[in-house]
Amino acid sequence: MGLGTTQIKPMPTFTPIGVIHTPYAQKAPYQPVEDDTQEFRIDLNPEYEPGLEGLQKFRYIYVLYHIHQLQRPAELTVAPPWTENLQVGVFASRSPARPNPIGLSVVKIRHIQGSSIYVSGLDVFDGTPLLDIKPYIAELDTKTDANLGWVGEITDAEHLALHIRGIPHDF
Numbered sequence: 001m002g003l004g005t006t007q008i009k010p011m012p013t014f015t016p017i018g019v020i021h022t023p024y025a026q027k028a029p030y031q032p033v034e035d036d037t038q039e040f041r042i043d044l045n046p047e048y049e050p051g052l053e054g055l056q057k058f059r060y061i062y063v064l065y066h067i068h069q070l071q072r073p074a075e076l077t078v079a080p081p082w083t084e085n086l087q088v089g090v091f092a093s094r095s096p097a098r099p100n101p102i103g104l105s106v107v108k109i110r111h112i113q114g115s116s117i118y119v120s121g122l123d124v125f126d127g128t129p130l131l132d133i134k135p136y137i138a139e140l141d142t143k144t145d146a147n148l149g150w151v152g153e154i155t156d157a158e159h160l161a162l163h164i165r166g167i168p169h170d171f
């Protein structure tokens with residue numbers, strides 16, 4: 001196939017591999033609150049338990065999930081509610097209302113018991129379907145020259161700091 005020709009391949013259907021349990025029924029923080037002491041538990045379906053071997057040696061994991069209870073359609077541009085009418089593209093944002101509503105959170109492992117992973121605060125509703133877990137590997141994943149992008153241009157730094165720390169709102 002020549003360059004520039006797009007071949008549309010059928011996508012696989014992803015089946016949840018577990019369920020995420022959080023204290024949040026309908027409202028959740030915009031991003032994980034790491035020092036929230038409540039229980040956050042990822043229940044992997046028991047048949048996948050062998051896949052957890054070695055994970056306990058990591059301190060942090062990536063959690064990927066289906067943002068399954070969205071009440072609004074995907075938007076290509078979004079105005080984060082904590083900004084002053086700023087519009088950015090959905091792919092330059094963490095908005096949950098995206099063409100493929102897949103969420104990504106980095107959380108700390110508290111402990112693993114059987115097929116349940118107890119973690120630090122997650123920013124999802126109770127019952128959110130789990131799609132995948134991957135280890136966060138310092139050497140691979142820490143980018144020391146990462147920046148704030150458009151977020152760094154916002155003037156209300158105090159408000160921004162609250163949201164970066166995951167303070168809930170009505171998003």
Ligand SMILES: C[S@@+](CC[C@H](N)C(=O)[O-])C[C@H]1O[C@@H](n2cnc3c(N)ncnc32)[C@H](O)[C@@H]1O
Nearest residue numbers: 028029030067068069070094096103104124125
């Ligand atoms: C802004 S998203 C960020 C998700 C993830 N940390 C990310 O960056 O991909 C987090 C918001 O998604 C919404 N949310 C969380 N779980 C959801 C679910 N299962 N269905 C619908 N909306 C959900 C909540 O409003 C929460 O504040």
